[in-house]
Amino acid sequence: MSTLTSLPAWSALAEHAEEIKATHLRTLFADDPQRAERYLAEAAGLQLDFSKNRINDLTLTLLAQLAEESGLTKKVQAMFSGEAINHTENRSVLHTALRSSSSTPLMVEGKDIRQEIAATLVKMEAFVDAVHRGEWRGYTDKPFTDIVSIGIGGSFLGPKIMAESLKPYWHKGLRCHYVANVDGTAISEKLKQVDPETTLFIMSSKSFTTQETLTNTLTARDWFLAKGAPDKAIGQHFVAVTSNVPAAVQFGIDEENIFPMWDWVGGRYSMWSAIGLPIALQIGFGQFRQLLEGAEKMDQHFQSAPLERNLPMLMGLLAVWYTNFFDSASHVILSYDHYLRGLPAYIQQLDMESNGKGTNDQGDGVDYHTGPVIWGGEGTNGQHAYHQLLHQGSGIIPADFILPLNSHNPLGRHHAMLAANCFGQTQALMSGKTLEEARRELEQKGMAADAIDALAPHKVMPGNKPSNTLLMNKLTPATLGALVALYEHRTFVQGAIWQINSFDQWGVELGKVLGNSILDDLESDTPKLDQDASTARLITIFRKREI
Template sequence: MTKLTQSPAWQALSQLSGNLPHMRTLFADNPKRFEQLSLKKCDLFLDYSKNRLTDEVLQQLFALAKDAGLKQKITAMFNGDIINTTEKRAVLHTALRAAADADIRVDGVNVVPEVQATLAKMEQFVADVHEGRWLGYTGKAITDVVSIGIGGSFLGPKIASEALRPYWNGAVKCHYVANVDATSIAEKLKLVAPETTLFLTSSKSFGTQETLTNTLSAKAWFLAHGGTQQDVAKHFAAITSNVAKATDFGIDETNIFPMWDWVGGRYSLWSAIGLPIALLIGMDNFRELLAGAREMDQHFATAPLNENMPVIMGMLSLWYNNFFNAQSHVVLTYDHYLRGLPAYFQQLDMESNGKSAKMDGSQVDYSTGPVIWGGEGTNGQHAYHQLLHQGTALIPADFIMPLQSHNPLGEHHIQLASNCFGQTQALMQGRTFDEAMAELKDSKLSDADKALIAKHKEMAGNKPSNTILMDKLTPKTLGALIALYEHRTLVQGTIWDINSFDQWGVELGKTLGNDVLARLAADSDCDGLDASSNGLINAFKKGCI
């Protein structure tokens, strides 16, 4: 057993987890439960009353957070201390949305002026494109942008762009490419014309294999369709820290935006990585996105643990993971524009907290990093919600919904809301055998058949969920929502004593992938690896099975 699992709070929670009333009873015993277990901050409303919670459970969860030094960790992050210890880096995505007059230092240097300078450069870039001053090699204005990246450099901007479609200004269209599968970029290139297309490459090293391969293919396509090497500067821009490599490629240095070591890829959409977002919605709206995140930052940094939205959500997820063996957590978005959000939170959480080594290098002896998954309501109700209601696994759920639709049409939104709220109610209360029998009392079935069907209609309920509401999906509320999940991730990683800001598992895959690539390109058969890898490589080289 470790210090964490031996702590009084952990031991108390272990005892409490097996001695809780059904949520039906908790609601029946306390008519004010909703008022007491809900919170409004940063234009978001969190109802966490439909959880397996009592006052004593909450007290022990907050005691666990206090014992783990959560407040100190939060302060250290905002101060620019090196909390990514394996890579010796500060973790300062919060500086990307900090106030212009903030003083946030890395190695004694205030990084905020450089962030603000980059935002100003982005603003000029966006204005030049929107107002037709950025011209392609034939003198035509840019109509399409192809954003090339991978991981956080791709997923964050893509999902945020989808979510904010009501705010697109129509100046340009944006297309995203990440997969190294040639089909991905080939299909995108069919949609654009070389003389009016601008390519944005996002790669810190300007050497990430997938991103560089796609960028080289984009350049080859451009050169094959009338562009010249000299024209590359008019059609390619980059977000990178490797200025020399980008300029060698042909990108004008004035069209290169910085990346910093103290920003991880999955936390980077607030930086110049977010240029595609800004190009679609304009810089004013992009700054609103930053403002929403900044408000959540301020809340996270200053609110007491028991009134802190990211802390509450992080501790609840940990409660089910560590004390109820909940191996996954589902995110359900009741807004079509937010349909991609579960995938973004999946990367954010699983790349951050999918760890088994503690900060000191020793192995954990408790569960970390649940599988994050989900989808769009109401589609999931006709698929995997069956598992949520009657499956054997406990799967905590987050329901996310705006109260106002960008597309009010007939009864659509009220039906959407009824489904959202009805699902949380059904998960909480379930259906007893007697209730199922009562529903069947007027049927013509025999008593034996009624009893049989009632057993199949019975649901235990007591399935936990959070509901997050906002008045309307705007750049500001989206910024707050994404920052909420960013900070929720830190909360869990702190309690588990793991580094939420490295990704050595990802790095291993890259390293081995490069080795396999060399073997695939070799003339001789592969025989230097395990039998399975040898066989797969040789089958690929033959081109048939």
């Protein structure tokens, strides 16, 4: 038995779960007329309705006890204070410092990182303003019309999805394109859309050696030069976000066009840093500041609010509740806003890369589930597809519904219909449809008794399926910043309870190492073929392909 599962609160929750599984959400609402009002919390422009969860006051009390016994509050303080909580890499975890307005020194390895952060923001702002005003131009003296952002993982997904989410705030006359996949088709299709004379390339790689990113950047440079640009123009058209300044300079990028990265910022948490440069170029630096400010408000709430009103703690503990006591293997994110259609993929990387671990902080294998599969998409589209599984599948899949109360594009009844779909789905998941209700519905349609007997069981939906509903007045840079920070902290809460390191990613690293070894065999005249039999055979097939 592990340290976690031996905690008194864990045992109490296991016993309590067996009791509450026998209680339907319909009953919980019927027994507590104030439930919807009591189980509502808000912060930083977001409202969380968590009343449609399979919980009662005792559940929350026991989850709070689990948080206390797990040392959650101390772990939160350790993160914000700069302790090296990423213990496998001996690094601090300070993405929150990137959006902090505090002037209190925050020392990491003898340096006040607040000064470095402030200087980087000033540099970013000057660069963004110069591009927007047309002062930073291409080598033929034409203003830039296109940005090609090259990265992978958090260096790609964060900027792309945040920029897409904030399309109403885009700077006119400037388009951003994002490339991550090493598949040559990805960058080829992007380069077909741009003009070398008016295109700015941003290469984002902490090491400046990330295979996919470096390969795509070299391809972009070759294309740029092949289109007639002189070598000296690389400095005008290529900038980098990296900690490896010498490599970037050797590539041809002017040192003044290199923006810093730090070890205490993980890739999936890096959009708040200079990795967010494409976001700032797309929406303007003033709006980028609002994105930071919204996240900071959620940081402050996370540190100060009592657990029963603390959005990240509530959502994180509820995720633990379903993963470990209801055997829920996945969690669905449903965005009821077209601009937020990419958010589930962002949260998928954030959560699964952080908490997909099977070893605890002491180096022991865990004897409990961690890291459920995160998936989802646009809620309305999902209603005609995978929502079937949510309603009538045999398992429990907790759901988060996300809806802005006001649309950037108010057309007739569209937004009311969107909201009706969102609220109706949460209600259907909660209440379901009994056999008696299904029979009555069919009787009202005049169906024969034998036909009703045959069909009614198939129309039964058990309900009692949990969900959260997250509301905001409108999707803005500030509310988006708060929303992303909310999910960051929710992820951390889960990892803290599970006693795992949410900030390393050794599983990702293994694939990179093996991929490099295989690449050598694919391209060598004398391959070693010293892999397992299956991999060696696949390499042989690839090498013999017809070209």
